[in-house]
Amino acid sequence: MDGRQNRQRxxxxxxxxxLCEQHPGGTKRPAVEEEQEEPDETQGSTAAAAAEEQRKELERAMAVEEQRVEIQQRRRTEQMAYELERLEQHLQRWSNAC
Structure with a gap:
Protein backbone atom coordinates (compact mmCIF):
# COMPACT_ATOMS: atom_id res chain seq x y z
CA MET A 1 0.00 0.00 0.00
CA ASP A 2 1.09 3.56 -0.56
CA GLY A 3 0.30 4.96 2.90
CA ARG A 4 -2.88 6.80 1.92
CA GLN A 5 -5.50 6.48 4.61
CA ASN A 6 -8.48 7.98 2.82
CA ARG A 7 -9.57 4.82 0.99
CA GLN A 8 -11.44 1.69 1.98
CA ARG A 9 -10.08 -0.96 -0.42
CA LEU A 19 -7.01 -7.73 4.33
CA CYS A 20 -8.27 -7.77 0.74
CA GLU A 21 -6.82 -11.27 0.31
CA GLN A 22 -8.70 -12.52 3.39
CA HIS A 23 -11.99 -10.70 2.64
CA PRO A 24 -12.21 -10.15 -1.12
CA GLY A 25 -15.75 -8.73 -1.08
CA GLY A 26 -15.54 -6.62 2.07
CA THR A 27 -13.92 -3.39 3.04
CA LYS A 28 -10.69 -3.09 4.97
CA ARG A 29 -11.59 -0.32 7.35
CA PRO A 30 -13.52 2.91 7.36
CA ALA A 31 -11.74 5.60 5.41
CA VAL A 32 -9.89 8.10 7.56
CA GLU A 33 -11.50 11.49 7.23
CA GLU A 34 -9.31 14.45 6.39
CA GLU A 35 -10.83 16.44 9.24
CA GLN A 36 -10.56 14.81 12.63
CA GLU A 37 -13.33 15.25 15.20
CA GLU A 38 -13.60 18.69 16.72
CA PRO A 39 -12.42 19.30 20.27
CA ASP A 40 -15.08 19.56 22.99
CA GLU A 41 -14.87 23.37 23.10
CA THR A 42 -15.59 23.65 19.39
CA GLN A 43 -18.44 21.15 19.65
CA GLY A 44 -19.89 23.17 22.52
CA SER A 45 -19.73 26.40 20.55
CA THR A 46 -21.24 24.61 17.56
CA ALA A 47 -24.10 23.38 19.74
CA ALA A 48 -24.59 26.89 21.12
CA ALA A 49 -24.63 28.32 17.60
CA ALA A 50 -27.17 25.70 16.52
CA ALA A 51 -29.36 26.51 19.52
CA GLU A 52 -29.12 30.23 18.75
CA GLU A 53 -30.06 29.60 15.11
CA GLN A 54 -33.02 27.50 16.23
CA ARG A 55 -34.13 30.28 18.60
CA LYS A 56 -33.93 32.87 15.80
CA GLU A 57 -35.89 30.62 13.45
CA LEU A 58 -38.58 30.19 16.11
CA GLU A 59 -38.76 33.96 16.62
CA ARG A 60 -39.14 34.47 12.85
CA ALA A 61 -41.91 31.87 12.71
CA MET A 62 -43.71 33.55 15.62
CA ALA A 63 -43.44 36.96 13.93
CA VAL A 64 -44.87 35.56 10.69
CA GLU A 65 -47.75 33.94 12.58
CA GLU A 66 -48.44 37.20 14.43
CA GLN A 67 -48.56 39.09 11.12
CA ARG A 68 -50.93 36.49 9.69
CA VAL A 69 -53.30 36.89 12.65
CA GLU A 70 -53.19 40.70 12.36
CA ILE A 71 -54.02 40.50 8.65
CA GLN A 72 -56.97 38.19 9.35
CA GLN A 73 -58.29 40.54 12.05
CA ARG A 74 -57.94 43.54 9.74
CA ARG A 75 -59.84 41.71 6.98
CA ARG A 76 -62.64 40.78 9.40
CA THR A 77 -62.91 44.39 10.57
CA GLU A 78 -63.01 45.65 6.97
CA GLN A 79 -65.63 43.02 6.07
CA MET A 80 -67.82 44.00 9.03
CA ALA A 81 -67.56 47.69 8.11
CA TYR A 82 -68.53 46.88 4.52
CA GLU A 83 -71.52 44.78 5.63
CA LEU A 84 -72.65 47.52 8.05
CA GLU A 85 -72.44 50.10 5.26
CA ARG A 86 -74.53 47.89 2.95
CA LEU A 87 -77.11 47.36 5.71
CA GLU A 88 -77.36 51.12 6.24
CA GLN A 89 -77.86 51.61 2.49
CA HIS A 90 -80.63 49.00 2.41
CA LEU A 91 -82.34 50.57 5.43
CA GLN A 92 -82.07 54.01 3.85
CA ARG A 93 -83.65 52.75 0.61
CA TRP A 94 -86.35 50.95 2.56
CA SER A 95 -87.19 54.03 4.64
CA ASN A 96 -87.36 56.17 1.47
CA ALA A 97 -89.75 53.67 -0.11
CA CYS A 98 -92.32 54.12 2.64
Missing part, protein backbone atom coordinates in the same frame (compact mmCIF):
# COMPACT_ATOMS: atom_id res chain seq x y z
CA UNK A 10 -7.26 -1.61 -2.83
CA UNK A 11 -7.51 0.07 -6.20
CA UNK A 12 -7.85 -1.70 -9.54
CA UNK A 13 -4.47 -2.81 -10.88
CA UNK A 14 -2.87 -2.68 -7.45
CA UNK A 15 -1.67 -5.84 -5.74
CA UNK A 16 -4.05 -6.83 -2.97
CA UNK A 17 -3.12 -6.31 0.65
CA UNK A 18 -3.54 -8.94 3.37
Missing amino acids: CEVGESKCD
Whole structure:
Protein backbone atom coordinates (compact mmCIF):
# COMPACT_ATOMS: atom_id res chain seq x y z
CA MET A 1 0.00 0.00 0.00
CA ASP A 2 1.09 3.56 -0.56
CA GLY A 3 0.30 4.96 2.90
CA ARG A 4 -2.88 6.80 1.92
CA GLN A 5 -5.50 6.48 4.61
CA ASN A 6 -8.48 7.98 2.82
CA ARG A 7 -9.57 4.82 0.99
CA GLN A 8 -11.44 1.69 1.98
CA ARG A 9 -10.08 -0.96 -0.42
CA CYS A 10 -7.26 -1.61 -2.83
CA GLU A 11 -7.51 0.07 -6.20
CA VAL A 12 -7.85 -1.70 -9.54
CA GLY A 13 -4.47 -2.81 -10.88
CA GLU A 14 -2.87 -2.68 -7.45
CA SER A 15 -1.67 -5.84 -5.74
CA LYS A 16 -4.05 -6.83 -2.97
CA CYS A 17 -3.12 -6.31 0.65
CA ASP A 18 -3.54 -8.94 3.37
CA LEU A 19 -7.01 -7.73 4.33
CA CYS A 20 -8.27 -7.77 0.74
CA GLU A 21 -6.82 -11.27 0.31
CA GLN A 22 -8.70 -12.52 3.39
CA HIS A 23 -11.99 -10.70 2.64
CA PRO A 24 -12.21 -10.15 -1.12
CA GLY A 25 -15.75 -8.73 -1.08
CA GLY A 26 -15.54 -6.62 2.07
CA THR A 27 -13.92 -3.39 3.04
CA LYS A 28 -10.69 -3.09 4.97
CA ARG A 29 -11.59 -0.32 7.35
CA PRO A 30 -13.52 2.91 7.36
CA ALA A 31 -11.74 5.60 5.41
CA VAL A 32 -9.89 8.10 7.56
CA GLU A 33 -11.50 11.49 7.23
CA GLU A 34 -9.31 14.45 6.39
CA GLU A 35 -10.83 16.44 9.24
CA GLN A 36 -10.56 14.81 12.63
CA GLU A 37 -13.33 15.25 15.20
CA GLU A 38 -13.60 18.69 16.72
CA PRO A 39 -12.42 19.30 20.27
CA ASP A 40 -15.08 19.56 22.99
CA GLU A 41 -14.87 23.37 23.10
CA THR A 42 -15.59 23.65 19.39
CA GLN A 43 -18.44 21.15 19.65
CA GLY A 44 -19.89 23.17 22.52
CA SER A 45 -19.73 26.40 20.55
CA THR A 46 -21.24 24.61 17.56
CA ALA A 47 -24.10 23.38 19.74
CA ALA A 48 -24.59 26.89 21.12
CA ALA A 49 -24.63 28.32 17.60
CA ALA A 50 -27.17 25.70 16.52
CA ALA A 51 -29.36 26.51 19.52
CA GLU A 52 -29.12 30.23 18.75
CA GLU A 53 -30.06 29.60 15.11
CA GLN A 54 -33.02 27.50 16.23
CA ARG A 55 -34.13 30.28 18.60
CA LYS A 56 -33.93 32.87 15.80
CA GLU A 57 -35.89 30.62 13.45
CA LEU A 58 -38.58 30.19 16.11
CA GLU A 59 -38.76 33.96 16.62
CA ARG A 60 -39.14 34.47 12.85
CA ALA A 61 -41.91 31.87 12.71
CA MET A 62 -43.71 33.55 15.62
CA ALA A 63 -43.44 36.96 13.93
CA VAL A 64 -44.87 35.56 10.69
CA GLU A 65 -47.75 33.94 12.58
CA GLU A 66 -48.44 37.20 14.43
CA GLN A 67 -48.56 39.09 11.12
CA ARG A 68 -50.93 36.49 9.69
CA VAL A 69 -53.30 36.89 12.65
CA GLU A 70 -53.19 40.70 12.36
CA ILE A 71 -54.02 40.50 8.65
CA GLN A 72 -56.97 38.19 9.35
CA GLN A 73 -58.29 40.54 12.05
CA ARG A 74 -57.94 43.54 9.74
CA ARG A 75 -59.84 41.71 6.98
CA ARG A 76 -62.64 40.78 9.40
CA THR A 77 -62.91 44.39 10.57
CA GLU A 78 -63.01 45.65 6.97
CA GLN A 79 -65.63 43.02 6.07
CA MET A 80 -67.82 44.00 9.03
CA ALA A 81 -67.56 47.69 8.11
CA TYR A 82 -68.53 46.88 4.52
CA GLU A 83 -71.52 44.78 5.63
CA LEU A 84 -72.65 47.52 8.05
CA GLU A 85 -72.44 50.10 5.26
CA ARG A 86 -74.53 47.89 2.95
CA LEU A 87 -77.11 47.36 5.71
CA GLU A 88 -77.36 51.12 6.24
CA GLN A 89 -77.86 51.61 2.49
CA HIS A 90 -80.63 49.00 2.41
CA LEU A 91 -82.34 50.57 5.43
CA GLN A 92 -82.07 54.01 3.85
CA ARG A 93 -83.65 52.75 0.61
CA TRP A 94 -86.35 50.95 2.56
CA SER A 95 -87.19 54.03 4.64
CA ASN A 96 -87.36 56.17 1.47
CA ALA A 97 -89.75 53.67 -0.11
CA CYS A 98 -92.32 54.12 2.64
